[in-house]
Amino acid sequence: xxxxxAGTVRHRLPDRLFHWAMATLVILLLATAFLPLxxxxxxxxxxxxxxxxxxxxxxxxxxxRALRVHGLAAMMPTARDLRALxxxxxxxxxxxxxxxxxxxxxxxxxxxLLLLATGGAMMAKIDTPLWRRDPAILSDxxxxxxxxxxxxxxxxxxxxxxxxxxxxxxxxHRRLLAAMLVGxxxxxxxxxxxxxx
Amino acid sequence: xxxxxxxxxxxxxxxxxGMSWDLLWLPVAxxxxxxAGHQLLRRVPRRR
Numbered sequence: 405x406x407x408x409x410a411g412t413v414r415h416r417l418p419d420r421l422f423h424w425a426m427a428t429l430v431i432l433l434l435a436t437a438f439l440p441l442x443x444x445x446x447x448x449x450x451x452x453x454x455x456x457x458x459x460x461x462x463x464x465x466x467x468x469r470a471l472r473v474h475g476l477a478a479m480m481p482t483a484r485d486l487r488a489l490x491x492x493x494x495x496x497x498x499x500x501x502x503x504x505x506x507x508x509x510x511x512x513x514x515x516x517l518l519l520l521a522t523g524g525a526m527m528a529k530i531d532t533p534l535w536r537r538d539p540a541i542l543s544d545x546x547x548x549x550x551x552x553x554x555x556x557x558x559x560x561x562x563x564x565x566x567x568x569x570x571x572x573x574x575x576x577h578r579r580l581l582a583a584m585l586v587g588x589x590x591x592x593x594x595x596x597x598x599x600x601x
Numbered sequence: 602x603x604x605x606x607x608x609x610x611x612x613x614x615x616x617x618x619g620m621s622w623d624l625l626w627l628p629v630a631x632x633x634x635x636x637a638g639h640q641l642l643r644r645v646p647r648r649r
Contacts, residue, residue, distance in 0.1 A: 442625075548616055548619065552617055552620050559625070566632035
């Protein structure tokens with residue numbers, strides 16, 4: 405999307421707000437999950453489940469944007485992407501997302517959806533103002549499986565979170581970080597200017 | 602190193618509790634390895 409002299413808008417305001425809300429919630433969820441395991445004692449359960457519910461709402465918002473505003477095509481790896489990946493060629497400079505970003509997105513999406521599904525089930529084990537706990541909905545063995553999947557996905561999320569921060573602060577990616585803050589993509593604006601666009 | 606945590610239920614049967622939290626270092630170490638690998642890889646020139 406072109407924004408004339410102001411540069412190319414890479415991420416619109418609702419998408420930027422979604423990204424930073426998601427980042428805040430992921431940090432809250434990881435902190436409330438793992439700090440108690442590291443010996444930091446506090447009443448983490450209410451913060452964790454409320455953050456989880458907000459996280460689910462954020463994902464629904466993103467799905468709505470992805471399906472009705474952006475479309476899925478921009479995030480789908482193409483045959484050209486995969487050839488570039490195998491050949492280690494430079495990514496298509498015209499594409500909004502390169503193949504690494506697309507693969508990262510779908511990997512994290514799978515992990516987050518698994519966390520939401522298992523976390524949603526685990527809400528049956530706590531009392532909230534909205535419902536009473538009912539752990540009998542699953543057997544002990546099934547609960548073990550739910551907890552194991554939730555834990556494994558949480559460990560994977562730590563891995564992806566660290567990589568995401570690392571790639572965001574690389575010098576060659578800082579324009580992407582800036583675009584997630586202010587929306588405009590300075591690199592594309594400069595590239596457009598050089599082409600006389 | 603255990604991958605899962607187990608307990609015994611009221612009938613003495615072993616039941617799965619979840620992932621072992623001894624693995625907490627693993628995603629951090631894996632991410633550190635990927636970062637180190639990427640730092641090495643980006644020094645190799647790309648084909649154009």
